[in-house]
Amino acid sequence: MAKAAENDGTAPGRAAQERRNRIMVMLREAGRVDVGEVAESLAVADETVRRDLRALEDEGQLRRAHGGAILASALTVDLPQFIAPDLAEHPVASRAAELLPAAGIVFIDSGAVAEALAALVPNTAELQVVTTSIPVALVASRHPDLVVYNLGGAVNPRDDSQSGQWTREALEHIRIDTAFLSVSGISSDGYLLAADPKAARIKSAVVAASERVVLIAEHGQLERNGMVKFAQLSELDHLVVDARTSDVVLSLAADAGVPVLVAEAAT
Template sequence: MTTPATAPKNSSGQRRSLIVEAIQKDGRVEVSELSSRFNVSEETIRRDLKTLEQAGQLLRAHGGAIPARPLIGNRSQTFRELSGANIACYALSLLPAQGTVFIGPGRLGESLASMLPNSSSLQVITNSIHVALEASNHPNLAVFNLGGTVDPTDGTQTGQWTREESQSLRLDISFIAPRGMSTDGYLTAPNPQLSSLLRTIIDVTDRTVILADQESLTNTGLVKVAALSSLSDVIIEPESAGYIRALLHGHDTLIHIADESPEYTS
């Protein structure tokens, strides 16, 4: 007689449905635990996970599986701008009262730069023309642009000049919005030049904060930058919480949820 928690050994459909339910509830499942629960071999469970991953219902991870990436669907531009503003607002709560701050390129970086306090105690450094212009609207801020080769599509600056300039920096905190993330939890960049620069920035920073909206989490990018689990903090939208919590399970990265309350931290 089958207990409520155990699927019949020959019922692959029911077993896979229960696996999906378990991931949605717990955020992660382990192959060994599923093998014991359903009284089947670990190889059978691995085949189940592969089938479910191909169906877009989960992502296989070392020793088990985690929830599938959040989908952005047909989210409107207005909704994306609002979510970006929420993430930027939360980032402000992590900003030190004084010190050196790096803000990376992209929509989230520009949004954060536009909200910075007009303080002479902060020095802002960036490799983005657009971020520099936004930050320069605060006349008391000291704003420094790293220079380098300009990408005409988004105003990002990279190259040997930019990387060499960044190597001599010492940064208190960096805010980086990745262009994408690999399925194994690495931040990614669209080209080797930007990837190399961001790795250097991370190396010279005391605290690196990742600004990750759902759009960046659903892109894959071309070149890996760093493992999310190796960084200090990540700020995400509520819709991404289950996915990121499962991805960072067992690691020390602080997860902050950018909802209506900046004080809410996980």
């Protein structure tokens, strides 16, 4: 009878509960988990992990974020927990930080790499950070001398990014020295892809407002198939990626004349 109760749809099976317990252990240790890394650690499919994260979020134990999850208390109880201990050690973010200007206006997009980069921005009044990401704004604003602007707009619950008319209008009136962009993929003909039309319009506006554009991405982000084209690879000034980036992407960047910085694998 106990076995039937575990599988009658009202409670997770034993294997699912064990997975979710392990996910929570990882989350408490690191402050944040990534879907791909959890899937590899547990030897299950990414979608299985996403299903577990949804279930744990429904229970109020965590909050899903771009590509993974954070503890439910991270934003509402103790802000320092939101910044995972290893954020500043993210290899792509650390490599991208080499391109941060000493002064000026910097745009930082949404996502795990962007959040890690926000933690690496120098605490100086010479820099101003502009973002459409609530997590990025929270991370960057921990630097007391740094001026941080969150552009506002409709919030996407998947990654806490913002878009819509308010965001687009704000971008029409600002100038950006260096933009660090995230993508949902690169097409075979060299177009940068966004997940949906709203995100594409915001990213396109950022490119138009920026003197220099840097794409920051882990290999998995470059291989996903985003829905909407918003810019060409040739419009980038730099591409910052990890060591597992495919030769196809690197070849596209070379053909477009875009310098590539490859982050060393994390040790």
